[in-house]
Amino acid sequence: MADHVPELEPKMLERVETLALKPRVAEALQVCVEEVERAMAEQVRISEIESPTFAEKVRGEAVLALLREYGLTDVVMDPSGNVVGRRPGTGAGPVLAICAHLDTVFPAGTNLKVTKEGPIYRGPGIGDNASGLRSMLQVLRALNRAGIETVGDILFVGTVGEEGNGDIKGSKALFDGSREIDGCLALDMADVYTVQHGATGAHRWRIAIEGQGGHSYLDYAKVPSAIHAMCRAGNIIADFDPPADPKTTFTIGTIKGGTTVNSIAARCEVDVDMRSVNLQELEDLERRVLAAFEKGVELENARWPLADADHQLKLVKTQIGNRPAGMQPDDSPAIQAALCAMKHMGLEVRQCRPSSTDVNKPLSIGIPSVCIGTGGETHNEHSLKEYFDSTDMQKGPQLAILTTLALVGIKNEVEPGLTKHKA
The missing domain is CATH 3.40.630.10 (Zn peptidases)
Known part of the structure; x- marks a missing residue:
């Protein structure tokens, strides 16, 4: 058909x-x-x-x-x-x-x-x-x-x-x-x-959350986790409901980070793909997705108030695709x-x-x-x-x-x- x-x-x-x-x-x-x-x-x-x-x-x-x-x-x-x-x-x-x-x-x-x-x-x-x-x-x-x-x-x-x-x-x-x-x-x-x-259209971003990391037990409550921040962001994004007409879609296509099971992750990185035939809808979705990563970092940093400024997480955004x-x-x-x-x-x-x-x-x-x-x-x-x-x-x-x-x-x-x- x-x-x-x-x-x-x-x-x-x-x-x-x-x-x-x-x-x-x-x-x-x-x-x-x-x-x-x-x-x-x-x-x-x-x-x-x-x-x-x-x-x-x-x-x-x-x-x-x-x-x-x-x-x-x-x-x-x-x-x-x-x-x-x-x-x-x-x-x-x-x-x-x-x-x-x-x-x-x-x-x-x-x-x-x-x-x-x-x-x-x-x-x-x-x-x-x-x-x-x-x-x-x-x-x-x-x-x-x-x-x-x-x-x-x-x-x-x-x-x-x-x-x-x-x-x-x-x-x-x-x-x-x-x-x-x-x-x-x-x-x-x-x-x-x-x-x-x-x-x-396809807008693609590589999002990295970076911090100091630490020991899972000794540094607990003192150091925010890059992986936890990414999970917080992903939880927000997963509930987005973009329009079906014009068809607009998103996915976090890859995720990697951390070093060992007993470490608070110093870094986590994802690649995100967003698509639509309508440029305005694509740009609106893009703004919401990027804001969600900002929010994930904000929430994770706020969760651990004992962490000093040097241990706070930071967001690094790199656009890796822009198909109009x-x-x-x-x-x-x-x-x-x-x-x-x-x-x-x-x-x-x-x-x-x-x-x-x-x-x-x-x-x-x-x-x-x-x-x-x-x-x-x-x-x-x-x-x-x-x-x-x-x-x-x-x-x-x-x-x-x-x-x-x-x-x-x-x-x-x-x-x-x-x-x-x-x-």
Whole structure:
């Protein structure tokens, strides 16, 4: 059952149907079928290149070389580590960024060797996100083979830092205002029946409570406990009741501290994750959570009045994640292009929901953006038992091609559905 699915805009649906009738577009879509084996071999090669978050350079260089091999001359690795290649349009149209993240959740030294069993490919990261990079590269090859000239420019981007504590570093760099970009299409997740149309914001904090600590018996009543203070804070936070609509959530994801069973803990540390599609709700929750940690320290210090100033607990707050939230109207050209392309291809919309991806940043600053599937099916992602079912994987790049062309248009044939921002 899908979430709220926007009604299709007749003009965008007509644009997609018109595109699909163009011989060159049909040729590009057919290229995706003809090159399935080549594309899958490329996905495997990419997957076997180590690319932990914050260490994506080697994989980035490989993708950079492929972008050049497939005809792009304006290709760079920017200071953030993103690989960015431009496929020029007429110069008068909008600019669309097609993004697929380079990083994986697996640390250096992980065995990334991919094994094959029929259409099934097993290996850590084979789906997330070697599949997205494969789909992005296939789009480029197909457009070139079909000789399609677009009105708008297309940026092909391998982004860094999408996973975990990478905090969408690459997307933030891409949309830092240094480039004119009018829309974003992220290729992340294999499922072509899902549209991720909004940005679930995530604020993450590492909270440490620090003091002097002491002996559990000899220093009892003289020294407050960092662990007890953290427990007091956690007790307050556990009873928070954030709204279900817009969905807003929290969790204390990790906790560590103390040294021995017979010690009053000198330090305790937790990592906290808070999420919402609504920035105001997220910020309100964040204020309450941080205030609860302040209160926990205050209560624990007050519990032991014999403790002198040197033994009082102190709170240390470090933000470790800030993924901005954002939603967009149903008539956003990015959403409409993706949904109309799915309609043309006969792909049922099984899920239409917000998520946390590279589109978070552009959506938060009002740039039409959407995340779509790459084709095939990924199972057990983020685990060593991850595997990818390549059945019908051509549908991913085919969907991306139709969505892309609906947004950037075809020279002298179809106008772009994406609006070029005024300087």
